[in-house]
Every structure is written in structure tokens, then in C-alpha cells.
Amino acid sequence: MACISLSEVSRSYVSEAATSIVLDKANLDIPKGAFTAICGPSGSGKSTLLNMIGALDRPDSGTILIDGMDITTLPDSMLASFRNEKIGFVFQSFHLLPVLTATENVAWPLYFKAVPRRERMRIAQQKLTLVGLAEHANKMPGHLSGGQRQRVAIARALVCEPAIILADEPTANLDRNTAKDVINLMQTLNQEYGVTFIFATHDPLVISHAKQVVTLNEGKLIFLSSSEMKEAASHV
Ligand code: ADP
Ligand code: MG
Secondary structure, eight states, X not given: OOSEEEEEEEEEEEOSSOEEEEEEEEEEEEOTTOEEEEEOOTTSSHHHHHHHHTTSSOOSEEEEEETTEEGGGSOHHHHHHHHHHHEEEEETTOOOOTTSXXXXXXXXXXXXXXXXXXXXXHHHHHHHHHTTOGGGTTOOGGGXXXXXXXXXXXXXXXXXXXXXXXXXXXXXXSOHHHHHHHHHHHHHHHHHHOOEEEEEEOOHXXXXXXXXXXXXXTTEEEEOOHHHHHHHTTTO
């Protein structure tokens, strides 16, 4: 069974000036353990798609199954716990809380699961060790480099042991060497722990590491062939 399954999903933005159709009865199946890039130029709908898979936004029509559960009909009251259980998010600009230490940032999602503080901090430190930041656990984000901040964000995404991590342009604010390190880390988490990764990206470096690449074309989602993937990754 697919881990993520979109069926006939449509999403438009309507304004007085225009209607922009982002997805038009799009279909997509992504298996468990995938390391999949959603690629396309700015404005093509990558974030919209990721936000719907992560239940931050709802489609106008169609169904989205995550591990067999239809999240499009899930009541609002259940969406937060669904996200907390199943999905970790990583963003381009890290989205760390500046007044919290690295450990406190990583521990934050566990607060909403009513995990006691001592246990939250223990789990957060374990995740920081996993991403290679054990020595920086007590630092504020302002005292960390961009690459280190993104590692903290990845540790936070992992803290509730999600099946899926959605990463929206995770390398866009990183220099090339740091971007490579961050992708290698995500690849290790994918291979060793089986976490499913979906990236929204137009970074050829991310595309070159992806197992599959999906593109958005006139509202449809299409897997690239291996030669198209090579071409898309050829500008690294
Ligand atoms: P990408 O992440 O690939 O850059 P987005 O998903 O952010 O693309 O946007 C896709 C299209 O939808 C764009 O044309 C954008 O202008 C439009 N769009 C995105 N979010 C909104 C919104 N909240 N209101 C109106 N239009 C939006
Ligand atoms: Mg985007």
C-alpha cells in the first residue's frame, strides 16, 4: 500500500483578478521509505502540494490518504494530533524559536503530547546527537550556523518519530557544502531509519539525490523518467 496516495486532487486560488489552478484532478502514489523530490519552478505549486499532504491545507476536491487514512475528511480537531503523530516538517528558513536553546526547540513538539519535561529534554538530546549536534545542545539558534540550524530543525522534525518528513526547499538558504551535508544526513535517516522524505525543491543537488522526482505540469503530477532525472540533476 502507498504511504501517500492522492486521488483526483484539485486546488485553486481564487481572487478578484484571476483564478490560478495549482492542481487539477492530480494523482500520485508515494511508497513507504521514499526519498522523493517534487520539483518545478517558483510558483508551480510545490508548497501548496506539500501543505495538503501535511494537512496544513485542504484540497477543493479529491482524496489524500496517509497510511490509508483519508485526511481530507478528518475534522479540524483531529488534524493537529494527526500531524504530530505522522509528519515532521522542515522549512527553508528553519522556523526555530529564537529564545529557546537547540534542545528546547527540538523538545517543543513533545510538549503538545504531554511528555514530562525531563523526558522531553532526554529525547531531544538524543535526536540532536543523531544529527551530530550534541555539543551545541545548549546554544540559541542565533549562535548556530545555517547548516546547524537546519540540523536542529531536522532533529525537531524527528522528535515524535514521524513516518514522513516533508521538507519545503530545505537547502535554499544553505551554501553548497552545507547543503550536501544536510542532504546526506536526510539520506542516512531515510536509509537507516526508514523515514519517508518528500522534498519541494528546485535545487539540482537535492534532485540528484532523490530516488524519484515528481514534477507539476498543468495541474498534474508526473514522475520523471531516469533520463529526465539525470537532466534535472545535471546542473549540480
Ligand atoms: P511554489 O511553492 O512552487 O513556489 P506555491 O505552492 O507557493 O508554489 O504557489 C503556487 C501558486 O499558487 C502560485 O501561483 C501562487 O501565487 C499561488 N498561491 C499560493 N498560495 C496562495 C494564497 N494563499 N493565495 C493566493 N494564491 C496563492
Ligand atoms: Mg514554495
